Amino acid sequence: MSVEGAALGAFAYLIQPLFDDLFSAGSMSGVGWVALAISGVFVLRAVAGFGQRLIVVAVGLKVTTGLQSRLVGHLLSLDLGYFRDTPPGALIERVRGDTLALQGLASNVVMSLGRDTITFVSLLTVMFVNDWRWTLLALIGLPLLVLPVVALQRYIRTTTTASREAAARLSGQLDEMFHGIQSIKLNRLERHETDRFGAEVGHFLKQAIRAQRGMAANPAMIDIIAAAGFVAVLYYGGAQIIAGEKTVGQFMSFFTALALIFDPLRRLSNIAGQLQAGLASLERLYEVLEARPTILPPANPRPVVPGEIRFEDVEFGYEGTPVLRGLSFTAEAERTTAIVGPSGAGKTTVFGLLTRLVDPAGGRITLAGTEIGALDLDGLRDAIAVVGQETALFDTTIAGNIRLGRLDATPEEVRAAAEAASVLEFADALPLGLDTPVGPRGSALSGGQRQRVAIARAMLKAAPILLLDEPTSALDARSEQLVQEALKRLSAGRTTLVIAHRLSTIRDADRILVLDKGRVIEQGSHAELMAANGAYARLEALQSAGVLPPL
Ligand SMILES: Nc1ncnc2c1ncn2[C@@H]1O[C@H](COP(=O)(O)OP(=O)(O)OP(=O)(O)O)[C@@H](O)[C@H]1O
Structure with a gap:
C-alpha cells in the first residue's frame, strides 16, 4: 500500500x-x-x-x-x-x-x-x-x-x-x-x-x-x-x-x-x-x-416422553384475530385421533402448536402430562413426524429427500421407507430410480408423487408421534389405497393425529374430533358420532351421497 x-x-x-x-x-x-x-x-x-x-x-x-x-x-x-x-x-x-x-x-x-x-x-x-x-x-x-x-x-x-x-x-x-x-x-x-x-x-x-x-x-x-x-x-x-x-x-x-x-x-x-x-x-x-426468536427451549428442559397429548382451554390467534377459542381435547397415546371440520376451523393450527412452531396465547398443551413448553425443543421436534398439506422437497434426489427424515439412515432403510410409502412404484420406473433428481422444490414430480416422498420421509423418521395433514389428498384412488395401508402400518403403536376432509379416510380412527370455529363441537368414534346424529352424521350423509364436496 x-x-x-x-x-x-x-x-x-x-x-x-x-x-x-x-x-x-x-x-x-x-x-x-x-x-x-x-x-x-x-x-x-x-x-x-x-x-x-x-x-x-x-x-x-x-x-x-x-x-x-x-x-x-x-x-x-x-x-x-x-x-x-x-x-x-x-x-x-x-x-x-x-x-x-x-x-x-x-x-x-x-x-x-x-x-x-x-x-x-x-x-x-x-x-x-x-x-x-x-x-x-x-x-x-x-x-x-x-x-x-x-x-x-x-x-x-x-x-x-x-x-x-x-x-x-x-x-x-x-x-x-x-x-x-x-x-x-x-x-x-x-x-x-x-x-x-x-x-x-x-x-x-x-x-x-x-x-x-x-x-x-x-x-x-x-x-x-x-x-x-x-x-x-x-x-x-x-x-x-x-x-x-x-x-x-x-x-x-x-x-x-x-x-x-x-x-x-x-x-x-x-x-x-x-x-x-x-x-x-x-x-x-x-x-x-x-431479531430474536421468541420460541425458545426452556432453561431446564425436561426430556421428552411419548404419551397422551392434551389440549386444555388453548387460545390462539393471529394479530388479534382468534383462531382457537378454548380448544380442549385428548389424543390418547398410541391411538389415532382424527380432526375434521370446515376450512379455517383451526385444524392445521393444532399441528403448529404441538410442534411449537407457534406458542399458545392461553391454556396448556401437555405431552405425557408435561407442558410442551417445558420440554426440550429439539427432543420434541425429533419425537414428531409431520406429513403436511404442502410437501417441501429440495433440489436433490428422491433418496436425498427421503433421507431428510433421518440423516444417518442407511440406503437400505431409505429404500425400505420408499417401498412402504409406494415411492418405489414410480421411482423404479425411472432410469436413475431413487437417485433421480426431483428438480427445484420437487417440480419434476407430480403432486401425488411428492406426497408419497413426504410420507416415506416421515416413515424413515419413525417418530413416536405422527401428524398427518391431509396426507393422501393428492393421490389417485389406487395409490391412496396403497398409502392408506402404509399409513395404517406406520401409525400402529404411534400417537397419531390426522386431519382429513374426506370422512371416508378416517372412519377407523379411535376418536374423531369435529372442530368448528376453534372449538371441539363433537367427539367420539365414527359409530358413536353417527349414532349421535349430529354435525358429523349430517356431513357423513352428505359426503357419501356425493351432495357435498369433501369438507
Ligand atoms: N399466518 C397466518 N396469518 C394470519 N392468519 C392465519 C395464518 N395462518 C392461518 N391463519 C388463519 O387461521 C385460521 C385457521 O387456519 P388453519 O390453517 O388452522 O385452518 P384449517 O382448519 O387447517 O383449514 P384448512 O382445512 O383449509 O387447511 C384461518 O382462518 C386462517 O385464515
Missing part, C-alpha cells in the same frame, strides 16, 4: 532533475537513468498494487461469505412468524445484496484509505519541498468543501437506504413471480407481470440514481477546487518563471504532483459517502441479526 502510494511522489520528484539538470545539459545517459528509475517506480507500483488488491479483495470476500453463513444460521433460528412477515425475496436481498454492498465498501475503503492517504501525503511533501507558497495557493480552496461534504452525507444515507429497500422489493417480486409461473401462464398474465416488474424497476432506478447522484457530487466538487488551484498556481508560478525566480523543472515537478494529488483526494472525499451507503446496508443486516 505504502509502496503504491509513495510511487507517485517519487515520480513527481524525478521530474525536476529531468527538466533542470538533464534536458538543459543535454545528458542522454542521465535521461536514460531517470527513465530507468521511473520505470522501476511504476513496476514496483504495479506489483505492490496487484498484491494489495488481491489481499484486500480476498479478505473482503472471506468476511462477506462468513457474514452470509452467520446470517443464514441466525435466520433459520428465527420464528416462523418472522418469515411470514418478511418476504423471501427481501431476505435473499439481505443475505446476498446487502452483504455484497458491504464487501464492495470494505474493499474500497481499506484500499483507498491506505493507498490514497500515502499517495496524498507523498505528493503533498513533494509540493511543499518544491514551494510551500504554491502549495497553499493550490489547496486553499479545500477547507471550503467541508460543509457541503458533511451536508451530502445525510442525503447519501437516505437515498441509499431507499435504493436498498427498492432492491429488496424487486427481489420479492421476482421470487413471487417465478413461484407463481403456472398461474401467470394460465391466466395469461405475462404482460401484466412484466409491466408490474417494469414499474418496480423504474422505482428502483430512480432511487439508485438519486443515491449515485449524492455519491458523485463529492468528486465533482473536488474537480472545481482543483481547477481553481491549477489556474492560481499557473498565474503566480508562471510569473515567477518568467521573472527567472523559479525553474521550469520546479514548475513541472510541482504541476505533476498537483495533477496527481487530486485523484486520491477525490477518492478520499468519496469515502464518507461510501461509508454512509455501507451503513445503510449494515443497518439492514443488524435488523436481521437483532
Whole structure:
C-alpha cells in the first residue's frame, strides 16, 4: 500500500532533475537513468498494487461469505412468524445484496484509505519541498468543501437506504413471480407481470440514481477546487518563471504532483459517502441479526416422553384475530385421533402448536402430562413426524429427500421407507430410480408423487408421534389405497393425529374430533358420532351421497 502510494511522489520528484539538470545539459545517459528509475517506480507500483488488491479483495470476500453463513444460521433460528412477515425475496436481498454492498465498501475503503492517504501525503511533501507558497495557493480552496461534504452525507444515507429497500422489493417480486409461473401462464398474465416488474424497476432506478447522484457530487466538487488551484498556481508560478525566480523543472515537478494529488483526494472525499451507503446496508443486516426468536427451549428442559397429548382451554390467534377459542381435547397415546371440520376451523393450527412452531396465547398443551413448553425443543421436534398439506422437497434426489427424515439412515432403510410409502412404484420406473433428481422444490414430480416422498420421509423418521395433514389428498384412488395401508402400518403403536376432509379416510380412527370455529363441537368414534346424529352424521350423509364436496 505504502509502496503504491509513495510511487507517485517519487515520480513527481524525478521530474525536476529531468527538466533542470538533464534536458538543459543535454545528458542522454542521465535521461536514460531517470527513465530507468521511473520505470522501476511504476513496476514496483504495479506489483505492490496487484498484491494489495488481491489481499484486500480476498479478505473482503472471506468476511462477506462468513457474514452470509452467520446470517443464514441466525435466520433459520428465527420464528416462523418472522418469515411470514418478511418476504423471501427481501431476505435473499439481505443475505446476498446487502452483504455484497458491504464487501464492495470494505474493499474500497481499506484500499483507498491506505493507498490514497500515502499517495496524498507523498505528493503533498513533494509540493511543499518544491514551494510551500504554491502549495497553499493550490489547496486553499479545500477547507471550503467541508460543509457541503458533511451536508451530502445525510442525503447519501437516505437515498441509499431507499435504493436498498427498492432492491429488496424487486427481489420479492421476482421470487413471487417465478413461484407463481403456472398461474401467470394460465391466466395469461405475462404482460401484466412484466409491466408490474417494469414499474418496480423504474422505482428502483430512480432511487439508485438519486443515491449515485449524492455519491458523485463529492468528486465533482473536488474537480472545481482543483481547477481553481491549477489556474492560481499557473498565474503566480508562471510569473515567477518568467521573472527567472523559479525553474521550469520546479514548475513541472510541482504541476505533476498537483495533477496527481487530486485523484486520491477525490477518492478520499468519496469515502464518507461510501461509508454512509455501507451503513445503510449494515443497518439492514443488524435488523436481521437483532431479531430474536421468541420460541425458545426452556432453561431446564425436561426430556421428552411419548404419551397422551392434551389440549386444555388453548387460545390462539393471529394479530388479534382468534383462531382457537378454548380448544380442549385428548389424543390418547398410541391411538389415532382424527380432526375434521370446515376450512379455517383451526385444524392445521393444532399441528403448529404441538410442534411449537407457534406458542399458545392461553391454556396448556401437555405431552405425557408435561407442558410442551417445558420440554426440550429439539427432543420434541425429533419425537414428531409431520406429513403436511404442502410437501417441501429440495433440489436433490428422491433418496436425498427421503433421507431428510433421518440423516444417518442407511440406503437400505431409505429404500425400505420408499417401498412402504409406494415411492418405489414410480421411482423404479425411472432410469436413475431413487437417485433421480426431483428438480427445484420437487417440480419434476407430480403432486401425488411428492406426497408419497413426504410420507416415506416421515416413515424413515419413525417418530413416536405422527401428524398427518391431509396426507393422501393428492393421490389417485389406487395409490391412496396403497398409502392408506402404509399409513395404517406406520401409525400402529404411534400417537397419531390426522386431519382429513374426506370422512371416508378416517372412519377407523379411535376418536374423531369435529372442530368448528376453534372449538371441539363433537367427539367420539365414527359409530358413536353417527349414532349421535349430529354435525358429523349430517356431513357423513352428505359426503357419501356425493351432495357435498369433501369438507
Ligand atoms: N399466518 C397466518 N396469518 C394470519 N392468519 C392465519 C395464518 N395462518 C392461518 N391463519 C388463519 O387461521 C385460521 C385457521 O387456519 P388453519 O390453517 O388452522 O385452518 P384449517 O382448519 O387447517 O383449514 P384448512 O382445512 O383449509 O387447511 C384461518 O382462518 C386462517 O385464515
